[in-house]
Amino acid sequence: xxxxxxxxxxxxxxxxxxxxxxxxxxxxxxxxxxxxxxxxxxxxxxxxxxxxxxxxxxxxxxxxxxxxxxxxxxxxxxxxxxxxxxxxxxxxxxxxxxxxxxxxxxxxxxxxxxxxxxxxxxxxxxxxxxxx
Amino acid sequence: xxxxxxxxxxxxxxxxxxxxxxxxxxxxxxxxxxxxxxxxxxxxxxxxxxxxxxxxxxxxxxxxxxxxxxxxxxxxxxxxxxxxxxxxxxxxxxxxxxxxxxxxxxxxxxxxxxxxxxxxxxxxxxxxxxxxxxxxxxxxxxxxxxxxxxxxxxxxxxxxxxxxxxxxxxxxxxxxxxxxxxxxxxxxxxxxxxxxxxxxxxxxxxxxxxxxxxxxxxxxxxxxxxxxxxxxxxxxxxxxxxxxxxxxxxxxxxxxxxxxxxxxxxxxxxxxxxxxxxxxxxxxxxxxxxxxxxxxxxxxxxxxxxxxxxxxxxxxxxxxxxxxxxxxxxxxxxxxxxxxxx
Numbered sequence: 001x002x003x004x005x006x007x008x009x010x011x012x013x014x015x016x017x018x019x020x021x022x023x024x025x026x027x028x029x030x031x032x033x034x035x036x037x038x039x040x041x042x043x044x045x046x047x048x049x050x051x052x053x054x055x056x057x058x059x060x061x062x063x064x065x066x067x068x069x070x071x072x073x074x075x076x077x078x079x080x081x082x083x084x085x086x087x088x089x090x091x092x093x094x095x096x097x098x099x100x101x102x103x104x105x106x107x108x109x110x111x112x113x114x115x116x117x118x119x120x121x122x123x124x125x126x127x128x129x130x131x132x
Numbered sequence: 133x134x135x136x137x138x139x140x141x142x143x144x145x146x147x148x149x150x151x152x153x154x155x156x157x158x159x160x161x162x163x164x165x166x167x168x169x170x171x172x173x174x175x176x177x178x179x180x181x182x183x184x185x186x187x188x189x190x191x192x193x194x195x196x197x198x199x200x201x202x203x204x205x206x207x208x209x210x211x212x213x214x215x216x217x218x219x220x221x222x223x224x225x226x227x228x229x230x231x232x233x234x235x236x237x238x239x240x241x242x243x244x245x246x247x248x249x250x251x252x253x254x255x256x257x258x259x260x261x262x263x264x265x266x267x268x269x270x271x272x273x274x275x276x277x278x279x280x281x282x283x284x285x286x287x288x289x290x291x292x293x294x295x296x297x298x299x300x301x302x303x304x305x306x307x308x309x310x311x312x313x314x315x316x317x318x319x320x321x322x323x324x325x326x327x328x329x330x331x332x333x334x335x336x337x338x339x340x341x342x343x344x345x346x347x348x349x350x351x352x353x354x355x356x357x358x359x360x361x362x363x364x365x366x367x368x369x370x371x372x373x374x375x376x377x378x379x380x381x382x383x384x385x386x387x388x389x390x391x392x393x394x395x396x397x398x399x400x401x402x403x404x405x406x407x408x409x410x411x412x413x414x415x416x417x418x419x420x421x422x423x424x425x426x427x428x429x430x431x432x433x434x435x436x437x438x439x440x441x442x443x444x445x446x447x448x449x450x451x452x453x454x455x456x457x458x459x460x461x462x463x464x465x466x467x468x469x470x471x472x473x474x
Contacts, residue, residue: 036449043455083316090317093326111320112465118458126459 011045047121054117055082061110065089065098133234135162138192139174145232152178152186163191168364170194173242176226188226189242197235203364205236207288211363212240214285215340220275221359223351243359249348253385253394257354264356266396269345269378270404272360277339277371277409286340291368298370299336302424303328310431313438320461324427327468333372333417341369346383347393372413375405376421381463382429382456423467430460 005013018038026034055078059071062085072081089107092098098107119127133141139157146155156177163171176188195205203211209228216222224241252258279286286292291301307325314321343365351359378401384394391398402413437454439445 033447033449036452040448040452043452086319087317089319090322093319093322096326098323099326107319107323108465111323111461115320115458115461115465118455119462122455122458126462 008045008049011041011048015041015045043122046124050121052078054120055079058082058114058117059085061113062086062089065107065110066092135170135172135194138172138194138233141232142174142176142192145229146176146178146227149227149229150178150186151180153181154179168196170196176239188239190226190239191223191242192237192239194233195236203289203366205230205238207285208363208366209238210285211289211366214283215276215279215360215363218275218279220279221272221357222363223359223361243351245351245353245358247348247351247361249346249383249394250385252347252352253387258352261352261354261356262395265352266392266400267404268357269350269392269396270401270406271408272350272357273342273345273371273374273378274405274408276342276345276360276374277337279340281338281340281368286368289340289367291338294338294368297336298338298368298373299332299420302369302373303332306424306428306431310434313431313434315434315438315441318430318434318457318461320464321427321430324423324430324464324468328420328424328427331416331420331423333370333414333420335414336370336372336417338368339371341367341371341373343367343369343374344377345374346378346380347385347395348383370421372418372421373424375401375413375418376423377425377428379418379422380425380429382426382459419467423464426460426463426467430457430464433457433460 015038018034018041022034023031023038052075056071059069059078059082062082063069066085066088069085072078093107098104116127139160142157143155146152146157157174158177159173159175161173163173170193172192172194174190174192176186176190178186178188193205206228209225212222212225216224223243226239226241228238230236246252246255246258252261281292291298294301303325310318310321310325342360342363344362345360349360349362350357351361378393379391379398381388384390387394390396392401398418402415402418406413433453433456436450437457440447440450440454
């Protein structure tokens with residue numbers, strides 16, 4: 001176990017340095033990339049804070065579409081295994097396996113949750129949007 | 133050749149092209165750099181032997197020697213001449229060359245104004261411009277789409293001389309690019325491709341399509357639209373592709389309620405376009421092209437992710453574009469009716 005501060009506390013301090021001190025002190029392209037860097041650090045902080053909860057939820061969602069599969073025991077294997085299962089889902093979609101209304105509803109229900117989980121890290125404000 | 137040497141090499145080129153006795157290139161400075169091209173501002177002072185003088189405030193576009201170009205410099209220059217003649221507001225094309233700088237380049241008139249989308253959509257000083265823009269953008273698109281197809285300038289564009297359905301071509305192209313470029317599977321894009329295949333618009337036309345017509349690629353003054361820029365993705369296709377792209381979710385700069393680039397409603401754009409063309413827009417077809425546009429931008433984010441992963445560029449902004457792919461999946465789910473609300 002590491003001592004405090006934890007990873008997200010350190011990243012938040014770096015993000016504050018970038019956003020509150022370096023952005024006002026720079027101009028032009030350097031200011032733009034500094035703002036992007038601050039957002040990037042905050043994104044990583046949100047991702048760390050979430051742990052593997054979203055990945056486990058995505059796995060369960062894929063279970064309802066592709067049939068149940070045991071969750072990898074080793075957390076490090078979860079990411080690569082999810083990539084493989086999403087390839088399988090993509091193939092099934094391409095072959096028309098989810099064209100029927102009931103199947104379409106199930107797959108969109110899953111994708112809604114999976115994409116919202118990605119946005120919760122990359123752009124939380126967008127989940128709430130009501131576009132035209 | 134180092135860019136600092138460009139002015140000295142441009143001067144004899146300008147004399148040869150214009151017949152001027154003397155040419156001076158001043159005020160040379162870098163504007164933007166990109167993966168395939170760089171832009172510089174410069175002022176051209178030409179003096180003829182009879183005493184005539186001419187000054188051009190210009191932009192120099194230099195193509196990277198090894199960069200993969202959507203359009204060659206000469207093709208893009210000829211296209212600018214063609215759309216200028218058709219009444220599209222564009223910077224006046226001045227000179228085009230290859231050997232003088234050791235790589236392809238062209239010069240256009242420099243137009244003052246603001247091109248940064250966030251400022252156009254948000255700044256107080258563009259209130260009047262925002263009120264005028266939907267009608268001006270609709271009219272500019274109508275002029276682009278009315279550009280005469282016959283003639284050599286448009287003959288070299290992708291999709292020119294084809295007799296097939298532009299919808300089929302667009303779908304095939306974006307699917308091929310997605311399958312070639314994607315590092316990981318994106319089930320949301322598969323769903324969108326499936327939806328597009330089943331909702332193809334019945335009728336379609338074939339016109340010049342700008343290909344990247346959006347806020348961020350137009351020069352705007354406080355009174356409104358001044359020029360349409362960034363023609364490198366121009367091609368022959370269905371004109372509604374441009375309208376759907378302009379309404380994409382990713383360039384509303386915080387005004388997500390205003391589909392027309394964050395400056396107006398979708399309906400205001402469509403009405404202006406209908407008035408300028410004299411033809412009704414099929415709303416279902418426009419919806420198809422809006423889905424297509426969001427998918428196309430999603431695939432473009434994958435292209436940029438690929439460049440980052442392969443180490444072509446390690447820039448943090450390129451890295452972050454990879455995390456914007458989910459935005460396009462989210463919007464696609466909403467547009468194809470798979471997401472409640474909105």
